Amino acid sequence: MEPMAILAIFVLSVFVGFEVVSKVSSTLHTPLMSGANAIHGVILVGAIIVADHSKTNLELGLSVAAIVLATINMVGGFVVTDRMLEMFKGNKK
Amino acid sequence: MSRTLYDLIGLAAGVAFILALKGLSHPKTARRGNLIGAIGATMATLVVFLYANEKSSLPLNNLGWILGAIAVGLVVGVPAARKVQMTQMPQLVALFNGVGGGAAALVAIVEYLNLGAAATTAEVVFTVFTVIVGCVSFSGSVITFMKLQELMTTRPVIFPAGRFIIAATLISVIGVGGWVVNSLGTTPLLILAGLSLLFGILFVLPVGGADVPIVISLLNAFTGLTVAASGYVLDSTLLIIAGTLVGASGTILTRKMAEAMGRSLFGTLFGAFTAKAQDAAGAAEERPVRSGSPDDVAILLNYARRVVIVPGFGLAVAQAQHTVRELADLMISKGIDVAYGIHPVAGRMPGHMNVLLAEANVPYEQLLEMDEVNPTFGQTDVAIVIGANDVVNPAAQTTPGCPIYGMPILEVNQAANIIFLKRSMRPGFAGIENELLYDPKTMLLFGDAKASLTKVVSALKAL
Numbered sequence: 001m002e003p004m005a006i007l008a009i010f011v012l013s014v015f016v017g018f019e020v021v022s023k024v025s026s027t028l029h030t031p032l033m034s035g036a037n038a039i040h041g042v043i044l045v046g047a048i049i050v051a052d053h054s055k056t057n058l059e060l061g062l063s064v065a066a067i068v069l070a071t072i073n074m075v076g077g078f079v080v081t082d083r084m085l086e087m088f089k090g091n092k093k
Numbered sequence: 094m095s096r097t098l099y100d101l102i103g104l105a106a107g108v109a110f111i112l113a114l115k116g117l118s119h120p121k122t123a124r125r126g127n128l129i130g131a132i133g134a135t136m137a138t139l140v141v142f143l144y145a146n147e148k149s150s151l152p153l154n155n156l157g158w159i160l161g162a163i164a165v166g167l168v169v170g171v172p173a174a175r176k177v178q179m180t181q182m183p184q185l186v187a188l189f190n191g192v193g194g195g196a197a198a199l200v201a202i203v204e205y206l207n208l209g210a211a212a213t214t215a216e217v218v219f220t221v222f223t224v225i226v227g228c229v230s231f232s233g234s235v236i237t238f239m240k241l242q243e244l245m246t247t248r249p250v251i252f253p254a255g256r257f258i259i260a261a262t263l264i265s266v267i268g269v270g271g272w273v274v275n276s277l278g279t280t281p282l283l284i285l286a287g288l289s290l291l292f293g294i295l296f297v298l299p300v301g302g303a304d305v306p307i308v309i310s311l312l313n314a315f316t317g318l319t320v321a322a323s324g325y326v327l328d329s330t331l332l333i334i335a336g337t338l339v340g341a342s343g344t345i346l347t348r349k350m351a352e353a354m355g356r357s358l359f360g361t362l363f364g365a366f367t368a369k370a371q372d373a374a375g376a377a378e379e380r381p382v383r384s385g386s387p388d389d390v391a392i393l394l395n396y397a398r399r400v401v402i403v404p405g406f407g408l409a410v411a412q413a414q415h416t417v418r419e420l421a422d423l424m425i426s427k428g429i430d431v432a433y434g435i436h437p438v439a440g441r442m443p444g445h446m447n448v449l450l451a452e453a454n455v456p457y458e459q460l461l462e463m464d465e466v467n468p469t470f471g472q473t474d475v476a477i478v479i480g481a482n483d484v485v486n487p488a489a490q491t492t493p494g495c496p497i498y499g500m501p502i503l504e505v506n507q508a509a510n511i512i513f514l515k516r517s518m519r520p521g522f523a524g525i526e527n528e529l530l531y532d533p534k535t536m537l538l539f540g541d542a543k544a545s546l547t548k549v550v551s552a553l554k555a556l
Contacts, residue, residue: 003215006325006333013321013334016111019342024118024346026353026462029443033310033346034186035117035127039110040316040339041189042134043197044163046323046332048141048204051162052153059203060155064162066199071166072136072173073193078131079174080185081117085124087179087451 034081045082099144102136103331109133110335115343137331166354179449180409183442184241187309190316191234197319198227204326205282214274221270224282225289227319230312232293237305237312240297241441246452247302249496256363257300262292296362301496303483304361306442307350311358314343353437353501382518385536387545390477390512391552395537397431397474397510401466403503404450406440406481407516414453415523417479420550422461427553431457434466434503436475436484463503470507476506479514480542486527495525511535514545 024032047070051063100432109129119480153159170189177185206506212300239245252258269285302309316338322333330333341441394400408417421431421490432453439446450460461469470476478485505511506529513530515537529535 009333010321010337013323013337013419014341015112015280016518017338017343017348018345020115020338021118021342024349025120026349026437026453027444027447027474028118028120028123029346029350029353029437030183030186030448031123032114033129033313033343033442034255035113035184035312035341036129036191036290036311036317036339037190037345039113039130039134039335040197040313041321041322041333042110042137042332043193043200043320044108044134045141046200046320046327047196048138048159049329050200050207051155051159051321052343053207054155055207059206060158062199062206062299063203064158066168066196066203067159067162068166069192069196069199071163071486072170073189073196074134074170075167076170076185077176077193078127078134079171080177080182080189081127082124083174083398084179084448085127087448091294092525 031081031084034077034084036082038074038077041070041072041077044070044074046070094140094144095115096144099140100330102140102305103329106133106331107338108133108335109136110338114338137335139463140326144482145383147161179452180406180440180449181242183306183440183445185310185444186303187234187237187241187312188315190309191231191238192231193236194227194312194316194319196227197287197323198224198231199320200323201227201326202282202286206279210277212277216326217274217277221273221282221285223319223322223326224286225266225270226315226322226489228286228289229293229296230319232290233297233308233312234293236294236297237309240300240302240305247305249301250298252298253517255295259292259295261336262288262295262488266292268317270350299363300361303438303497306348306438307358307361309442310343310347310368314340314347317341317343335356350438350443353443371452382530383536385512385538387430387538387548388552389536390538390549391556393475393510393512394424394429394477394549394553395427395556397424397429399432399469400424400475400477401432401434401461401470401473401505401508402477403434403481403485403505404438404439404446405479405481407482407514408542409440409446409480411480411544413479413546414449414455415551416543416546418450418453418455420546420553421455423550423553431459432461432466432469433461435461435501436481437501439481439484463501467504470481470504473508473554475510476505476508477512477514479546482514482515482527484527485529487529488525488527491528497525505529506532509534512538514542515539516541 038053054060113126113130116122201220273281321336489497
């Protein structure tokens with residue numbers, strides 16, 4: 001990909017990232033952190049790609065480990081965030 | 094699947110992540126936001142299995158290994174997330190963040206081994222960045238986990254010449270990083286990973302227990318950036334977008350958390366090296382305190398017009414959320430004005446106490462944030478501090494140089510009477526003596542928070 005295009009994506013994403021969370025109340029700091037944490041679990045995509053590329057047993061072993069860790073990060077992250085937020089729902093009324 | 098369709102789905106997942114973060118910033122939309130994020134992540138994962146290009150054909154190589162590894166991840170991750178006690182949730186988040194950082198570092202190492210001499214300088218630079226930051230995030234998160242789980246001391250760990258050792262480690266990490274970029278090789282990369290892991294440990298050890306959440310948030314932002322860097326190496330726009338979003342929003346969140354605690358980020362990370370020696374607490378322990386019985390507490394409450402409950406982590410540990418609500422309901426039925434004063438960092442993480450009280454169905458309107466409740470302590474007859482200590486410690490306002498100096502506190506010292514429910518005279522998580530315990534208007538009720546509250550409830554009912 002074009003380096004300039006990548007730089008543009010990066011810079012714009014930084015501003016979007018700043019903007020979307022700028023008004024969060026302290027009540028939601030923990031779930032927001034946990035949700036953002038789950039989102040970077042999308043490194044799972046990268047782990048699958050490198051597992052597919054793997055040519056040696058060492059590479060395959062390391063990428064299998066990466067897939068396990070990334071899955072824990074992604075799925076565990078979304079589940080635990082949902083559990084936290086489930087409790088907020090009850091007291092809205 | 095064509096590259097265009099693959100990229101479009103990747104873009105849709107990126108948009109889902111933006112909507113997720115936006116949703117998570119508002120109480121009403123938070124749960125939906127999280128769900129949108131999960132759908133985006135699932136979509137992004139599924140399309141990888143359906144897309145072939147010049148580098149990979151379908152079905153993917155090592156498909157059995159890939160699916161098996163995902164299954165293992167599910168079997169470990171889902172029950173952990175489902176069964177964790179809400180009190181232990183901060184350390185679970187730390188751990189999930191750490192394994193994410195570890196995964197990013199492993200991905201970078203594999204891609205580096207795979208590309209070999211074919212890697213461009215830019216790819217190697219980004220790989221080096223991912224390995225360093227991913228390893229720091231991994232080992233740093235493990236240390237934060239151990240501190241929160243109290244597997245090790247929660248106090249800052251300071252060793253002789255600590256800051257020089259840390260600086261030297263950082264310099265060698267950067268040096269070895271340059272070496273990897275200059276002369277490609279597996280050995281330098283592994284040395285780099287080892288040094289980075291060491292740096293992550295050294296970097297978190299001096300942070301005091303109360304500041305650990307800020308560090309978790311910072312490491313979370315770090316992991317986001319490593320994911321973005323992997324996206325460059327793997328030619329995945331989605332990873333660049335998702336990683337950058339987390340990196341940017343995580344940075345803002347870290348700053349907001351630090352602000353809520355009245356700390357500068359720099360002070361959090363390096364405060365242990367610059368703080369002046371604390372006052373010796375040894376002499377203070379011998380001073381007399383006024384301890385009361387559950388009946389004394391009940392009488393005091395019975396004649397109060399306004400009571401503010403200040404819950405802390407001790408309440409959560411004792412699982413006393415439900416009992417405290419029972420006490421509050423009883424007082425309200427007697428016509429007493431009851432509110433909860435919630436410190437932004439009550440519990441172990443910002444917002445943690447709100448989660449715990451919500452679990453006990455405490456009405457949302459009764460939960461007052463610090464700025465709302467502080468001006469009312471002057472008209473409060475009784476402040477009940479349950480298992481909290483540092484967040485009401487006046488030393489934060491009066492003792493420059495103490496580890497929590499400058500942290501905004503709940504000013505319970507303004508109330509006419511103060512009741513502390515405590516297990517012992519042990520200082521709080523930050524390890525500082527609390528002068529308020531010796532105040533003449535303070536009454537201490539020792540014991541497990543839940544047992545004590547149950548006794549107070551029955552004594553109050555009998556009146």
